[in-house]
Amino acid sequence: MLQQHLVMAERHVDVGEKHLLKQEALIAEPDRDGHDTADALKLLATTRATQRLHLQDRDRLLAELGR
Numbered sequence: 001m002l003q004q005h006l007v008m009a010e011r012h013v014d015v016g017e018k019h020l021l022k023q024e025a026l027i028a029e030p031d032r033d034g035h036d037t038a039d040a041l042k043l044l045a046t047t048r049a050t051q052r053l054h055l056q057d058r059d060r061l062l063a064e065l066g067r
Contacts, residue, residue: 002065009058016051023047 023044031037 002061006058006061006065009054009061012054013051013058016047016054020044020047020051 023040027037027040027044030040
C-alpha cells in the first residue's frame with residue numbers, strides 16, 4: 001500500500017514541477033514587459049506551496065518505506 005502511495009506522490013511531484021516551469025515561463029515575458037502579473041504571481045506562490053506539500057508527502061513515504 002505504501003509503495004502505491006509513493007508512486008502517486010512521485011507522480012504529483014513530477015506534474016507539479018512541470019506546472020511550475022510552465023507557469024514561470026508564462027509569467028516571465030509579461031512581467032519583463034511591465035504588465036500586471038500580481039494575480040499570476042499569487043497563483044504561482046500557491047502552486048509552489050502545493051509542490052512543497054507534495055515533496056513533504058513523498059519524503060514522508062520514503063522514510064516510512066525505509067524503516
